[in-house]
Amino acid sequence: MTRVRIDLFSSLDGYTAAPDPSADNPMGADWGALTAAYAATRTFREKIFGDTSGAGTTGVDESYASAFFTGVGSEIMGAAMFGLHAYPDDPDWKGWWGDQPPFGCPVYVLTHAAPRPSIDMDGGTTFHFRSGENEDVLAEAVTAAGGLDVRIGGGIRTAGAFLRAGLVDELHVAVAPIVLAQGNRVWEGLRGLERTHEMTTVVAESGTIHVTFSR
Numbered sequence: 001m002t003r004v005r006i007d008l009f010s011s012l013d014g015y016t017a018a019p020d021p022s023a024d025n026p027m028g029a030d031w032g033a034l035t036a037a038y039a040a041t042r043t044f045r046e047k048i049f050g051d052t053s054g055a056g057t058t059g060v061d062e063s064y065a066s067a068f069f070t071g072v073g074s075e076i077m078g079a080a081m082f083g084l085h086a087y088p089d090d091p092d093w094k095g096w097w098g099d100q101p102p103f104g105c106p107v108y109v110l111t112h113a114a115p116r117p118s119i120d121m122d123g124g125t126t127f128h129f130r131s132g133e134n135e136d137v138l139a140e141a142v143t144a145a146g147g148l149d150v151r152i153g154g155g156i157r158t159a160g161a162f163l164r165a166g167l168v169d170e171l172h173v174a175v176a177p178i179v180l181a182q183g184n185r186v187w188e189g190l191r192g193l194e195r196t197h198e199m200t201t202v203v204a205e206s207g208t209i210h211v212t213f214s215r
Helices: 042-049 060-068 134-145 156-164
Strands: 004-010 072-078 106-110 126-130 149-154 170-175 198-203 209-214
Touching: 004 156, 042 060, 060 170, 060 209, 072 134, 072 156, 106 134, 126 134, 134 149, 134 156, 149 156
Parallel strands: 004 149, 004 170, 072 106, 072 149, 106 126
Antiparallel strands: 170 209, 198 209
């Protein structure tokens, strides 16, 4: 059965990085610190950097990194995560994920700029642009997933909208052992999530706390 999943990164004080509108640092200045343990895993190095040497960590963080790429049949993301705001009027702009994005499945980009032509990328990723209601886009993504899961890729506003609407079956938050005191709030509007979802926590060797809400 298809499940709707989200993976997020948070600091100890509940912030995630605020995106930078420049293409040079699209995820924000604090993104590297938030995701350091994840980026060190064997799976991340292979999937993102193309490193097939087997280098990288293999502990608890690796198990969550591997799960992130497993069983996903389609993805939904906001326009900012795609990078649409960087070149909103350029019909040839294909986002900042490179020629072979790491998704390998249909990706539905939520944007008021739709309709735009779909973009086929190397490695099996196709970007589709939608301006409809989240529930309608999710229904399309579920069909495209073919029985696999749908991942809500972010950013934080997109993730929060799906969470507050009660559309998410599993939320995983990797809480890095750092204090940011700035950025975007991860938990805003999610009061009582522990009453609708079962919560588990696991502490990794890196000090990252993996918090999972599932139903």
